[in-house]
Amino acid sequence: MSNLVRSELLKIRTTSTWWWLAIGALLSIAMAFPLNAWLFNTTVDGGGEELGVTGDAASAPAQAANLYTSGQYLGLLFVMLIGILMVTNEFFHQTATTTFLATPRRSAVIVSKLIAASLLGFAFWLVTTVIDLGAGAAFLALNDHGTLLGEWEVQRALLLNLMAYAIWTVLGVGIGTLITNQLGAVITASVLYLIGTQVIGVLFLLLSSWLDSMAVLKWQVIWPAAASQIMITPGESEMFPPWWVGALVLVGYALASGIVGLLLTRRRDIS
Template structure:
């Protein structure tokens, strides 16, 4: 038998095929985020929610009406909905049974997972940009509907920290998606577990230090105004390790080692 001949029952090596670049994989993952009906409507809802928030702020007399204030207000709906998009970016592979196809085309699962993380970060940036557009529209309309002038002031600290916090939030959704691999379970757990955790650490005074160091909602609150200080950065890193790094590492290893059905 020639050394170049393989038995019939053995897989033949594929030659001359260049694996897709990481940039290509990120583009594919971004397309997946709006290819599904749920993802497409979620993106539309994020934009509409940002517009709704600034519209309400525009017509409420007591609400501040500067670009920085509008920008801060819009982060609430964006921060709530973006993590769901991050969850779906991972779990849709299993709910739609495309994981086997994906990992067959790209056998190195770590490259696919890395692309999902990068795509989620891009979505976080796009969410902030959408909020900025809605805030800019409200700022332009402020002198039209109120007696206040346009105020475009926005500190670099606020812009940078808002951008970072939304990336953190969407990556926390990705982490829960990797850990649980089920859209309903991951979404419910993502909202229920941190909420229960926040309630407990706020009710028990002895757990104040836990709230200050491990409650992601508490730690990130100053970031919407660009006011995170030196200790705040350490607290952010600690809470991110609990709510993002830990579940993402466990989920990553699970996906790498498990059989894909």
Template structure:
């Protein structure tokens, strides 16, 4: 098992993809953190002025996790490519020859993706906290008003790892790597937010909205909310369980399918 896990890490970190993604996650986290730090702390923080409402801790949470939406899309892409590139370049055969037990090989990919998500999460936090804390300090706002902020930072690491597992499942369900990336990112970035927005106006279906993956991700970090919105987010622990359920279901189904299908 250990050798298989090391192999998965080596496959990823010996390519130029990892540092390109690292730069993208760092820069996006820093830029969004600076933007939200400036926007949410300008003038008096009221729902009438900013369109959002939340405590000082929630405002700080939103500043530090402003780039999370870009981060989890990149991690979704990483998860897809972790298996999609194997099918595209026909290396999946050698992977299963070197690790004949396919369950072991797939479990190694899952462990590696959680580790990769943690690494990118730390890079994201480095960018967001360094810039966000500076902006908050310039606005005379405590960068760490409560220990809940530390919990939010830890949960953002978990969220990125779980989105990588969701990407793994998508990459197995859609073997064509390019199609998997387009479909996965398109659903997560465009279709699902629009679906959630539409369902929020249907009384009978409003209860579904908090259980969508992006909504659960936002609830995990407990940031500010739109004022006047009737759909209440899940608590942070419930949201974490929901996102973990998506990741577990997709990765488990993908593993089951990979174990049973023929590989040429």
């Protein structure tokens, strides 16, 4: 299994795609961090209600957790695409037959891809988190808040963000086994993630207005992208369920994705 994992990592390292995705992840931090820094100052200074940020979510530790996980939204998209490419590259470059002839146990191949994908997710999390920690700690210290890294809410958000990165690479592998056409898989996953998430948010907002109940908005957690964000958000509000609900939903998607991927690959005719 270790040899299979190393071979999967080698396949990724020898292509330029992961570099472009890594650059995209860094740019996402550059875009998200200033916005989250402004949100921190506005909320902590008492302007949270105007932005719909109230309760536990308006506390300094909660906002610091948001600051230290800047760039997560697009970062998860990029690691998902890496997971997709790890599978679809085999079909795009017509190496799937060779791969499964060299390793007839297809389950072992998919498991190695899942492990390798999780390791890449960890690498992306590590680099982006180090950048967020440096910039976030400097920003908070300059604004006389301290680093707030000793707060459990912040530490939990960082750890759960790690889990989110690992899970989304696993989801990417699952999507790649479901849609083997590389272009089709990348476009479908990207549209569902970027546009689908916004559509789901609007639908639940309209539904909550129709039913005159803000509690309906909590059901957004069934959408994996929303679950990721909720998972790293401390506390509970009228709009979001507790963080652990998002974590359970995301773990459920990961398990389902991995199982479906194994079953499809074992049954698929590859020639």
